[in-house]
Amino acid sequence: MADKYLELVNSGFTKKLAKSLGAPRPAILRRYAPGAPLLPGPLLLLGNSSAAQDLADTLLGWGLDVRRHASGESQLGGIILLLDELADPAELSEPMLAAGAALRRLAPGGRVVSFSRPALDTDAPAVAAVRQGIDGTMRSLGREMRGGATANGIVLAEGISVTAPSALAALHFLLSGRSAYVDGQFIAVDSVDGTLPESFDKPLAGKVAVVTGAARGIGAAIAQTLHRDGATVVVVDVPAAGDALARVANRVSGTALQLDVTRADAGEKIIEHARSRHGALDIVIHNAGITRDKLLANMDAVRWDSVIAVNISSQLAMNEAFLAAKLPGLRIVSLASTSGIAGNRGQTNYAASKGGVIGMVRASAAAFAANGGGINAVAPGFIETDMTAKIPLATRAVARMLMPSLMQGGLPLDVAEAIGFLASDAAAGINGRTLRVCGQSLVGA
C-alpha cells in the first residue's frame, strides 16, 4: 500500500499547500540501494573517546568524508557521538551541544549515532547516571529529527571497543539506508564475536537462509532482501498459501517448502530440506505469524490458542530441533512486535505471543551462542502490508502519521533490512536482543 499522503506532501503544488497550512509533512525516507553511498554527505565525529582515531580510520576506509570539528557551513550526512567514556552527567554537555549546533546542517535522511555503555547496577552512581541519561537524550533527539533523519545508539558492553566487528556492523547498518525506519533505538553489542563481510552489499553471500511465512507481506520482503544480500533462500509457508509461496520462490531463485510450522516435526523438515537441497542451514527467520484480534472480554479459545501456537509455540519447538541438530553458527531472527512491548487494544493474545518472542530470544541466546550462533528479534511497528491495509483509513492515517517520529508507516522492506543485518555473521556480537523497527512509534501490529 503506497502512502498517498506521503507522495502528495512531497511533490508539486500539494507540497507547497501542505507547507503553508502547516500540515504534517512526512519525508520520503532514504532507503538502501546496492551501490548507494553510505551517507548523503560528510560525517562529523564528535567526542574524545580513545578509540576515536581507530574509528575514524575505519570510516575513511568506508569511503566517508570524516570531520572531527563542527566548524563550517557545508551539509552533513551524519554525526557520530562517542560517549562511551563519559563518567558524569556534566560531561554530556559538550558533545551534545556540539551535535546540536550541527543539526541544522544535517541532510535529509541524515543519521546521528551515539556510542555508549550500558548503565549497570554496579556502576558508580554518576557513571550510571550519565549512561542512563544518554538513553533518554538520544530517544528525545530522535523525536526532534526532521527530513527522514534518525537518531540511534550503540551500547557497548564493558570492555567492547567501538571498533569491535559487531559495533562497526551496527554502525554501518545505522548509517546506511537499511535502517531507514529504525529511530530512537539502541543496539547492544555484548561480545567481540563476528566478522565483517567482504562486501557490505553482499553480507549474506554463501549463506542458506530459511524464511517462514514467506508467501506474502513482510515474509516475502525478507526473502527478497536476503536473496539480494547474497543468501540462498528457502521459503516456507502453509500448504494453502503454496501458490503465492511459489511465486516468491521463483522471484528469489530459491526453493519453496510447503509446511505448517505448527507441525511437531517442522524443525526437522526445515533442517532436512535445507541440508539436502542446499548443503547447510545458516539462518532461520521465524516470521510466520497470525493475528486473531478481539477484546479479551470477547476472546475465544480458538483465537487465543491459534495465535499462541503459530506465533510462539512453533518457534520454541523448532528452536529445540535446531539446537538438537547443533547447526554450527546458526543465526535466528524472530519476529516480535511493538504490541508485545507497549501493548495494543484488541491484541491481548497477539501481544502475549510477541512479548513471548522477546523473552524467548533473551533466554535462548546462550544456547545458540554455544554453537557459535545467536538469536535476536525484530519488533516492527506500523508496517504497510495487506494486513494493515484492512485497518479503516482514518485509523490507519493516524497510526502511520501522528505517532511515529518519522510520521509514516514503515515498509516490509524496512523490517527485512533489520532482519538481514541481525542474520549476518557481522552481528554475531549481538545476541538475545530485540530491535524495534517502528519509526519511533508505539502503535502497530
Add this chain to the structure above:
Amino acid sequence: MSDQTQAIRPAVIIGGNRIPFARSNGAYSKASNQDMLTAALDGLIARFGLQGQRLGAVSAGAVLKHSKDFNLVRESVLGTSLSARTPAYDVQMACATGMEAIGSLANKIKLGQIDSGIGGGVDTTSDAPIAVSEGLRAVLMDLSRARTTGAKLKAVSRFRPRDLAPNAPGTGEPRTGLSMGDHQAITTKAWNISRTAQDELALASHKNLAAAYERNFFDDLITPFAGVSKDTNMRADSSLEKLATLKPAFGKNLGAEATMTAGNSTPLTDGASVVLLGSEDYAREHDLPMLANFVDFEAAAVDFVHGAEGLLMAPTYAVARILERNNLSLQDFDFYEIHEAFAGTVLATLAAWEDAEFCKNKLGLDAPLGAIDRSRLNVNGSSLAAGHPFAATGGRIVASLAKMLHEKGSGRGLISVCAAGGQGVVAILEAR
C-alpha cells in the same frame, strides 16, 4: 555406421507437482489450459529451484485443445522462470497423454539424449474449444480461396442458418457414437461387476484420498491454484448409503441391471500435473531427491469398434506384455495404481486378470495373472475421488506413486491408465 552402442541408464523421478483438481465449470471455469499448466510448472520450479535452468525437454499435452494452443507446452514454459532455451512439445494420446509424455521423456533420459525433463498434462472441460460447424467451415474456406467477386458470392450463397450451430467436443467415441460410460457399462455388465463392489471402490477412493491429505501426503505434491487447495471432487464424508441412493448415469438401457452412477464414475474435471525426471547424475549435481526409477512403460490398443473387446480394457493386455518383458508376476508389486475412469473399469480389469479363460484366450497366457492384494490398490485415492482432468491423470499418478515408493524405501509400483480409442498405457516404477 558407428558400432557405438549407448548404455541404458536409469531415468529417475525427482518429484512432481499438480494443482488441485476441480470439478468442471467450478473453481477453474475461467482458467485456460495454459494458465493451469503454467501454474503447475511454476509450483514444480519453486519446489525444486529450477529457475533459470535449461532442461532437456518439457513434454506434456491436453486432450481438449483450442487450435490456438498448437504450441501449448512451449507457450506455458515461456511463461515460467525456466530458461527460455528449454525446448517443449505437445503430446496427445487421450487419457494416456500424461503417461505417454512422461514415458517417452524417461526413454530419452535412459538413452542419454537428455539429462532432465518435465512431463505431464493438463485439461479443462470448462474452457473447452467450441468449433464452427462443418458447413460454415466449408463456406469460410471456399470464401478465403475465392479470387473473384463472383466466386466469393457463390461461396457465401451456400451458407445456411443451421450452419451457425457450434460444435462442442463430446466424450463420445467417434466410431461407435457411444459415450465412454456407456461403453464401460457394457464391459461392467459382461464381467458381472456388482453395484455394491463399484460403490465400495468409490468410497475407498474418497476415504484414501482424504486420509492422504490428513497425513500431509500432498504437501510436496500439490500447489494451490485460484484459491483451491484440495481436490474439489473429494467427499471425505461419503458413505455406502449415500452412494447407494444415486441413480444410474450410464448403461440406462440395461434397466434394473444398470450399476454405473455419478458416484462410481469420474466427473469431468479441470487440472494440471507435472513430473520432474532426470538422470542420476542430474539429480546428484543439483542436490535433488531421487524418489523412484521409471523402469518401463507399454501401450496397448484393442478392437472395441467391432465388439471384440471392451473400450477401456487395453491396459489388461499392456500389463501382460510389460510383466513378461520385465520378467515379473502381477504379484511382484507393492502398490497398484489403476486409474479409476469408472469403478467398473478397475474391477473389470482385476477380474480379467483373475480369469483363466481371458488370460488364455485374450492374453495368450498359460495361467491367469491372478489376484492382487487389494490393500495395495490406489492407497492414497485415485480418480473417483480426485477427479480426472484427462491428460493430467498420468502425472498425478506417477508423482504420487514415486513418493509412496520412496517413503516405503523398497519395492515396485504398477500403473495402469485406460484411454479413449480403446487404448491404454501401463508403467512400472521402482523405489529408490
